[in-house]
Amino acid sequence: MAAFDQAIALTSIGENLYGGATSAAYANMVGPFGGVTAATVLNAVLQHPALLGEPVALTVNFAAALASGPFTVEARPVRTNRSTQHWVMEISQADENGQASTVLTATAVTAARRETWSVDEEPMPEVARPDSVARPNMAAMVEWVKRYDIRILEGQIPVVWDGAGHSSRTTLWVRDEPERPLDFASLTALADVFFPRVWLRRATAVPAGTVSMTVYFHADAAQLGSHGTDWLLGQARAQALRNGFFDQTALLWSAGGRLLATSHQIVYFKA
Amino acid sequence: MAAFDQAIALTSIGENLYGGATSAAYANMVGPFGGVTAATVLNAVLQHPALLGEPVALTVNFAAALASGPFTVEARPVRTNRSTQHWVMEISQADENGQASTVLTATAVTAARRETWSVDEEPMPEVARPDSVARPNMAAMVEWVKRYDIRILEGQIPVVWDGAGHSSRTTLWVRDEPERPLDFASLTALADVFFPRVWLRRATAVPAGTVSMTVYFHADAAQLGSHGTDWLLGQARAQALRNGFFDQTALLWSAGGRLLATSHQIVYFKA
Numbered sequence: 001m002a003a004f005d006q007a008i009a010l011t012s013i014g015e016n017l018y019g020g021a022t023s024a025a026y027a028n029m030v031g032p033f034g035g036v037t038a039a040t041v042l043n044a045v046l047q048h049p050a051l052l053g054e055p056v057a058l059t060v061n062f063a064a065a066l067a068s069g070p071f072t073v074e075a076r077p078v079r080t081n082r083s084t085q086h087w088v089m090e091i092s093q094a095d096e097n098g099q100a101s102t103v104l105t106a107t108a109v110t111a112a113r114r115e116t117w118s119v120d121e122e123p124m125p126e127v128a129r130p131d132s133v134a135r136p137n138m139a140a141m142v143e144w145v146k147r148y149d150i151r152i153l154e155g156q157i158p159v160v161w162d163g164a165g166h167s168s169r170t171t172l173w174v175r176d177e178p179e180r181p182l183d184f185a186s187l188t189a190l191a192d193v194f195f196p197r198v199w200l201r202r203a204t205a206v207p208a209g210t211v212s213m214t215v216y217f218h219a220d221a222a223q224l225g226s227h228g229t230d231w232l233l234g235q236a237r238a239q240a241l242r243n244g245f246f247d248q249t250a251l252l253w254s255a256g257g258r259l260l261a262t263s264h265q266i267v268y269f270k271a
Numbered sequence: 272m273a274a275f276d277q278a279i280a281l282t283s284i285g286e287n288l289y290g291g292a293t294s295a296a297y298a299n300m301v302g303p304f305g306g307v308t309a310a311t312v313l314n315a316v317l318q319h320p321a322l323l324g325e326p327v328a329l330t331v332n333f334a335a336a337l338a339s340g341p342f343t344v345e346a347r348p349v350r351t352n353r354s355t356q357h358w359v360m361e362i363s364q365a366d367e368n369g370q371a372s373t374v375l376t377a378t379a380v381t382a383a384r385r386e387t388w389s390v391d392e393e394p395m396p397e398v399a400r401p402d403s404v405a406r407p408n409m410a411a412m413v414e415w416v417k418r419y420d421i422r423i424l425e426g427q428i429p430v431v432w433d434g435a436g437h438s439s440r441t442t443l444w445v446r447d448e449p450e451r452p453l454d455f456a457s458l459t460a461l462a463d464v465f466f467p468r469v470w471l472r473r474a475t476a477v478p479a480g481t482v483s484m485t486v487y488f489h490a491d492a493a494q495l496g497s498h499g500t501d502w503l504l505g506q507a508r509a510q511a512l513r514n515g516f517f518d519q520t521a522l523l524w525s526a527g528g529r530l531l532a533t534s535h536q537i538v539y540f541k542a
Contacts, residue, residue, distance in 0.1 A: 056482065056483075056516055056537060057332070057482060057483040057537045059330040059332075059378060059483070059485060061328070061330075061357055061378050061380055063349070063350040063352070063355075063357040064350060064352065078334070078361075078373045078376060079334040079335060079372070079373045079374075079376075081334070081335065084334075084482065084539070086332055086334040086373070086376055088359070088361075088376050090349075090359075101350070102349040102350045102357070103350075105349060105350075105357055105359050105378050106378070107330060107332050107376050107377075107378060107483075109332055109482050109483050109537070111482075111515070111516070111539075113514045113515050113516070114514060114515055114542065115514055115542075116513075116514050116515050116540070116541075116542035117473065117475075117512075117542060118511075118512055118513040118514060119472065119511075119512050119513075120510075120511050120512075120513075121438075121439050121472065121508065121509050121510050121511060121512065122510040122511065167392075168392050201390065201392065202388065211327065211328060211355065211380050211382075212327075212328040212330070212378075212380050212485075212487075214330065214483075214485050214535060216483075216516075216518045216535070216537045218511040218513050218516070218518070219513075220514060237392065238392050239391075239392050239393040239522065239530060239533050240390075240391050240392060240393065240489040240530040240533065241388075241389055241390050241391075241392065242387075242389040242390075242391075242489050242490075243384045243385060243386055243387050243389060243491060244382070244384050244385055244387050245327055245382070245384070245487075245489070247487045247489070247533050249520065249533070249535075251510065259510060259511040262510050262511065262518050262520070262535075264485060264487070264520075264533075264535050266327060266328045266380070266487045268355070268382075269387070270387075271385065271386075271387035271388060
């Protein structure tokens with residue numbers, strides 16, 4: 001089983017309840033990589049016996065850092081319509097007193113999608129192919145970064161932290177390492193691979209952590225299936241950085257230029 | 272009391288529970304204007320006695336159309352940290368059998384914000400002043416539209432539905448009508464004033480309804496307070512329209528060019 005599949009693996013432990021555990025392979029500075037936690041909570045919906053359709057929207061709120069070890073995911077279908085279904089999820093962990101404590105809240109919408117008139121409004125930028133772009137030296141970075149092959153085209157992590165940043169935009173190629181066929185869970189995690197926009201815009205390394213993240217899935221399972229293990233092009237930028245929080249808006253295209261997902265987050269940063 | 276304040280008014284009816292009612296002044300095609308429903312659920316958080324800080328993020332999932340009449344809002348603070356607080360909300364209504372039924376799910380993050388290094392990355396476009404832009408003729412539109420003074424600069428509702436659309440972007444001035452001082456609740460509703468992007472991009476009127484909506488608040492209460500009843504500039508566009516759903520990404524600036532909020536939604540549309 002690939003490291004990613006191990007990290008998001010869940011065992012049914014009751015009605016609407018699943019048991020999981022943090023994975024050292026996706027460790028971040030504090031707790032696990034948020035993208036994998038988001039993928040794990042979506043995974044509870046994906047393997048729920050009452051699931052209708054496929055994910056359309058996912059919002060995950062990171063209430064506290066997950067401690068290393070086991071956790072419980074609750075996923076409840078609170079409303080099932082003819083073609084859409086609404087989910088409320090939560091991750092809880094025992095705190096230092098052994099009390100169950102909420103570390104993450106989430107909601108999702110799934111839907112049975114039909115083919116309709118369709119158009120992508122946001123064209124993929126014309127960029128160099130991944131094979132022609134060197135891998136950034138991220139050997140000293142946190143563990144989860146090693147689970148991705150990332151080729152940064154624009155907006156590298158600053159080499160000199162001199163406060164002279166001028167743009168918050170990063171454009172990069174990315175795929176799982178080792179290669180793994182794309183699905184809803186891995187696409188969710190990929191939407192969170194961008195380093196904090198404030199580092200780039202400010203050329204200053206300050207503590208930062210995602211507070212809330214939303215993913216809109218434009219691709220269905222068939223489109224993700226035909227993507228296979230190919231590269232994705234990702235682009236992320238901030239729109240406002242103010243008083244301890246900045247937003248990030250991100251786009252993820254297939255190598256062929258199909259917009260697979262759009263994603264947004266609001267991120268805490270320290271002065 | 273202004274129509275908006277009446278529409279979002281809630282009465283405490285128990286721990287974490289509030290009673291409200293739909294307002295004819297904000298009626299939409301089916302059920303009330305989603306922006307006002309989103310503002311109402313945020314209002315439960317804002318008047319909750321345990322509230323820490325001010326809204327940073329709000330996500331609202333529209334599970335079913337609200338029926339005309341009373342509803343119950345639940346707002347639970349599920350985790351309170353030193354400077355952030357996580358909320359889970361729900362609106363329920365009695366269904367035809369008298370059973371409480373979930374019609375909306377939501378989450379919010381509030382935070383005690385401190386002044387930090389700040390910058391707006393998304394500059395306000397240079398546009399004509401609202402006084403020089405005619406009001407669109409929306410007399411035949413739904414009731415809630417009359418609660419806003421809207422001046423469309425770019426991307427009008429199509430006059431001819433000939434399928435010849437080419438862009439999904441609308442830029443407009445907007446404020447409450449009658450004028451009302453801006454606050455978190457009214458800003459939430461204002462983030463939802465844009466008509467469905469698919470109408471514009473396709474120049475075809477098809478049924479459409481927001482499924483999930485997220486608002487990130489970049490302004491704090493002091494910044495909203497100093498805005499008063501001035502105009503906001505809003506810009507919205509779709510990034511992908513595919514197989515029954517499209518996204519909308521929106522920006523809301525003060526007339527002085529300060530980015531007050533960014534907002535995103537995923538919207539169902541019929542083929």
